[in-house]
Ligand SMILES: NC(=O)N[C@@H](O)C(=O)O
């Protein structure tokens with residue numbers, strides 16, 4: 001395995017940029033919102049395509065992530081071939097999202113890195129490669145919606161070349 005460490009570019013998370021990988025769950029990106037409850041509440045409607053697959057069941061969990069130290073070296077990626085996986089921050093801190101298109105195992109050149117705000121969630125579409133949770137600002141809770149059911153639903157790959165994430169210039 002090469003010892004090359006490539007510095008990865010970090011992009012701000014936007015629905016447009018993330019569209020090839022899934023959905024951004026945020027009020028600012030709602031295609032549709034409307035007032036309910038007699039005017040008390042605004043519903044930001046249908047923000048993500050939750051896909052537990054034909055034989056699965058959507059479940060809701062909470063992940064309590066320890067903060068990652070920067071610079072962070074991305075050495076592996078994973079995917080869930082049988083269902084989507086959504087992360088919605090509950091603690092309000094920023095976090096990192098590292099993804100690559102579904103399909104063949106990615107190389108470091110295929111990685112996209114996004115810095116997500118604490119008011120943005122993400123939903124990885126079925127089979128999209130991603131790095132496991134990368135919380136930044138302290139111990140962080142995330143509501144997670146993904147699949148329970150039969151069959152292996154987590155493939156992991158090690159990258160031939162690692163990528164390094166640093167924030168700031
Ligand atoms: N393994 C697990 O449930 N977590 C990962 O899928 C992840 O994306 O954090």
Ligand code: NI
Nearest residue numbers: 078080085132
């Ligand atoms: Ni995952």
